[in-house]
Amino acid sequence: MIGPLIPQGIIGAEWSNVSGLVLGMGFGYVLESSGFSSSRKLAGVFYGYDFVVLKVFFTAAITAMVGLLYFSYLSWIDFNMIYINPAFLTSAIIGGIIMGLGFIMGGFCPGTSFCGAAIGKIDAMIFTLGMFVGIILFSEAFPLLEKIYYGGPMGNSLVNEVLGISQGLFALILIVVAIGAFIVATIVEKRVKKVDY
Amino acid sequence: MKDNWLNKLMIAAGLFALIIIIGLVTMRKPAFRYKLTEKETLAAVLSADDQLSIDKAKEILQSKTSEYQFVDIRTPYEFIKGHIDGALNIPLSNLFSEENYDFLKQSGKENKTLVLYGMDQSQANAPWMLLKQLGIKKARILQGGYAFLMAAIPALPDTMPFKGYDSEIARYNYVELVKGLSKADQVSSQKAAPQKLITKPKPKSNSPAAGGC
């Protein structure tokens, strides 16, 4: 077991911020060069004229998942030390709905808005400011929202455990679903009128 | 233009897959794997089947059968000072070395029953449980260990059950001890709850129990 490097103490914790900077640069570079700094390109996925979000998002998730599973199989990384976000069903669904609404209104998600802001998109900068205000609002109203925030706890569960299948089988299913989605997306893209942006 | 990116992707994805395949091919098989599940282990541990009783050990020693192989896990120094006849000395620190472990697996296959023992039972307990879980089905443990077998051997013809070997038997009546009641009271309570009060026949431990504290 070599990874994850910092939690295992192979790299000192003082390097964590440096690693954040370097990995963040990679993240930002890839997002921007894939076209995620353009809100109209992002919104295209919801109107069928540009499926770049779907393609990038699914390819990334699958690549990382397959890599992670193989790495853990080969004992290169300790899967148990990977941080798993706790699932709170009610809270996650409500949050997801609000975020979806925000996505279609603002045309960005937080990561991409930073990319847009970095190359001078003023709407992306405004979006980022809106986010700050949103988080402050949420924090101030937290006593009222606490019940929802902790609603439907499911623990740090893995999706394959919830479904009762092995990790590998789930990965295979997801790969097949994703490839199907890519094919459908390509067909839809050809049919829908191109939007110039 | 687009094709250019696609070529790069193909090369990169191919490399990615190659790394994984190389990893899979060169992956070392783990030397040890659990063969029993936790539940099976617990069941094996709870049943007394895998504990070789002192009486049975005496029988084996008398009959000199080759079905049983005693394995002494103490240090060579202790082994030289005295050991069970025909026992093999594999110190705990070497028990899982490649050749010794292979030997243990081999004798397991040959239908030989391995009997692990240390100075006392608790010394051999964890190694025995591990061997069991690693799939050496015929591993057993000598109840009470070497010290108690030796203590019991002079009494070989004696058929009286010898209880002193089991350290899990409460040697003291804890409740009475803590209450600090007098000797007379203890005797009466001994009658009330006899299974609680199996006192070791050694005078050393008996007297403090009587003393109350």
Place this chain on the structure above:
Amino acid sequence: MNKKYVFLAGLLILLGIGLAVLPSRQHPKETDPAQLINEIKDQTRFLSTDEIARKIIEKDPSYMYVDVREPAEFNSFTLPGAVNVPLSQLLDSANMILLNQKVKSVVFFSNGDITAEKAWLLCRRMGFNHLYIMQGGLNYWIETIMNPPVPPATAPSQDFDTYEFRKGACAYFGGGSAATSVETKSPQQKVVVKPKKNSAPAAGGC
């Protein structure tokens, strides 16, 4: 161009099939047997009765004491604050939650240390951390803490320190009334116990 996409999709599906059919390895949460072997070779899993007595007296909140004997025995006597998890019910889900916790260290004990060690080994195998065994079990607890042997006069001074501590601990755990113990121990008192502390003989046999 389409061919290249087909190739990529095929590659991805192959990798996925690989994941799905690879012989499943050990449950990832389990401790590797090789590591467990190393752990049983050293003695760090044992806590001495003195250490435990000290922790209980100091009310150290980071330790939980687990009695693995059957309830009948647990009910008649156990360590202060201990919980009962009989070995036969060790794998019950409620007990798993209790034992697999990150907050407290778990100290197993039984009459001896064999049963406790069985619980320890099983829990360690399942990947739980911070587990210990009380060395010698309750029998040894009684011998050392509740009824500490008086060290011979020639023993080094730390033996007497330990003895002093044990006597204090014994009083703390409510062992023996002064009356009975003075009776039995009185012949030794003046001879053996170092007159370092005046309170020592007065406290009686404990």
Place this chain on the structure above:
Amino acid sequence: MNTSSTEDRGKRYLNPYFGGFLLGLVLLATMFVTGRGLGASGAVKSTVVQAVNTISPAHVEKSKYYSQFISDDIHPMSNWLVFEILGVLAGAFVSGALAGRLKFKVEHSPKITSRTRLIMASLGGLMFGIGSQFGRGCTSGAALSGMASMATSGFIAMMAIFGSAYMFAYLFRKFWI
């Protein structure tokens, strides 16, 4: 790599699958090094908490929500996301500069004015700010990283975000097409 015109240059994006593959590698590297996924909204939250803490520490202590994260600050990784986002800004800037996309502008559909677009963007940001707290992460933190590590929360977040966006897409069509 011939460049015909500046307009063409500005639009030359990576093949989406190649971009996704690279993003997956970055995510994998992140998990390999730090044991956690990428994120974005967490950085904003950390900044907000820090800012409020500097202005009025008493308020942070009183607030049930802020106080959770202040105690967490002992953890060495707590500021990791902030540095990651600084990296994102730098990386995106480099990529934009190389591709010639650096330009101050408001991107919007020809059917709406810049003002409308900016109002919508600020509302969208507000929504994302609130939603990401409920969802314990945004599209990158909860959905992308969560899916890669097979977390249930990641799949719930992904389905909820995209489901709701598709649901509301019709209402907002004139802002985009």
